[in-house]
Amino acid sequence: MTPALIPMLLLTLLLIASDGADTGTARLVLSGEHQLDDTRETVIVGDAAVTIPDDAVVTAPIYVIGGTTRITGAVDARVTQIAGTLVVDGDAEVDQLRVIGGSRRVASTADIGRRTSADPAPRTQTPLRSVVPLAVAAGALALIGARLERTRRRNLDNIAGAVSRHPVVTATVGLLLVITALSLLLFMAFTLVLIPVSLLGLTVGIAVTALGIIGWGHRLGQRLPLQQPRAATAAGVVAVTVLLQVVGAVPVVGDLVVGFVLLSGLGAVVVTYLGFTGFQPAPLPD
């Protein structure tokens, strides 16, 4: 299971709960190839390949959040696609199809009862379109960074100091926190009552990671030949965001580098208590 799937899963559980379906018996298909013949429990398709064969009649709702789902038979319930790929073949019957995101190929002869779509018209990927979200993210982080540089410079200095002087320690702390926190959040979401808490936790996690990126940007900004400290931090944040995007495109190594930078930023924010104090490792005798 990829970490990126967890937030999606949290949102899906929230959606299932609001649909009135029972998450307690929900079946989570996270990997491998599966065939659904007749299932009565709600199915969530993660990074798996799921097929509903020709002669099958599924009576439980299906939520697609990743992987590939291929419907050849009949689904006498609602199919919700949030992400991933959905293939509906010509002879298939689907009672309701709700589309929120992801990519799909629906045969024109397929029998679909009711179709709702929250997804904007199918997009064509142009270079400009893929740059816009990045630019927005970089711009927003740069603005926050510049503001923090003015109001909370000590905090940023402490975070930047921790990432640059103790990259391994901060990345390790970050890794441990991410592993345990994500498991904990997921676990809480399955209790249903705690879904709001786990969404809140996820939001806090994203905010802390963003602060970590700003910390890296602040550090990089100090190295840039810019006189104005606020401009330097803003430029550093933009540079880090763009570099992360570029490096992330490289397979394997890129993911590792991006992971390292994000985790050490997150760890630095935590070990410096949001930057309110500098990080000092435990003293060691020589």
Place this chain on the structure above:
Amino acid sequence: MDVTGLSGGPAHRRLRLLELVAQHQWVPIAGYGFYVALLTAGYYYNLTFVQLGLVDLGTNRLGMPGRDVSLVMALLAVVALTVSVAAGVVMDRRGWSRDLRLKLRLLTVVTAVQLILTVVAPQLGTPAGFTAWVVVCAATIGVGMPVTFSFMADLIPIRDRGFAAAVPAGLAFFVASLYPQQWRIEEFSAVMAIAMTPAVVVLAALAFRPSRLVDRLARQQTRLGPGRFTRPPALTASTAAFALAVAALFAVFFIDSLGFLRIIDTPAYISTSWQSPDIGVRLFIAVAHVVGAAIAGVLYTTFDWRWLLVWVYGLFGFTHLLYMFDLATAADAAPPLLLPGMYVLAVAFYTTLNFALWPDLSTHDTIGTRCAVGVGVAGWLASFLSTSLALASDAAGVTLLTHLRYVDALALLLLLVTPLLLFAGRVRTLARQEAP
């Protein structure tokens, strides 16, 4: 992106090992190699032959009832504990703890006896023979434990101890998760014998013949000094602190084995994780061991060890909750890999802490006793008591779910108590500073 270019200046706390490599100081580096190889091999032997192999030998080959096998395992724990404490005390009293060459000789004898035991194991035919075998094996483990654990103080500089503890903790479990896939005692005994024979020869050559390498390694001891917590700036190794550490790790291990003794009997959990036919699953578990040990090693060096203890409690408590939740809700679906993954993380923390903490809480004159008591009480006594209790609860017809509920309650209680104690300790320190 050039990460190192951004970090600026030399890393604050680089491994001493890297400096030694840069300075071509091969003797201390050989010491690292020896320590890591010894602990990895020793722990691997313990994980496979002692924990997996004996149960299999007793149940499947000798046809003993599960209850009897558990009793024999409990006997193993008691003998190992008694012998190791006795050995540790003698080592400290006679000053053997300081004597690297003497410890090498003890180790050679222990390894040689274990080699013979390994070769003999497939020939065992009666429960009585099996019990005798286990007693001898426990005695060798008992002597071997304080000897091997105390090598940390002779060979590894303070700064690298977290790292040096993490490598064997990760490696031993890594190899044990991948090999043996299928347990066949004849094959395994042959492989181990082939691997152990050269080890015994090398050890004997080092221990009983004059060797400049051993002389130079023995001289390192004064330079490396006593444990990290026995001197400023982090003087926390009072007898009370040691007792607290023993009690704390005893509790962790007790709860862990109490819970998992029953889980391991549940095929749905074990066949989808540790004994999965899918190599990918086993590889995941093996890698998780290494990652967990690495995290624990870094944290051990950077933070106060008591924080690591809180993490150990937290991870074990959380893992128990996960299993409990899965038992209560999931009907027949395969349990997610998250469960063994979290468990492995907790075990890696626990093991790394055990390797590093006892030597660091001792001086050269207390290391034998403290390692023996630490590992003996926190490891062997805990496993003895929990085996007995799990057997009793099984005999009393307690269901898995009820049993785990008690374990969970204990785990949560400790999870609550540990941070409170830490906090209270800090309050006491501050209050003392206030007083004139």
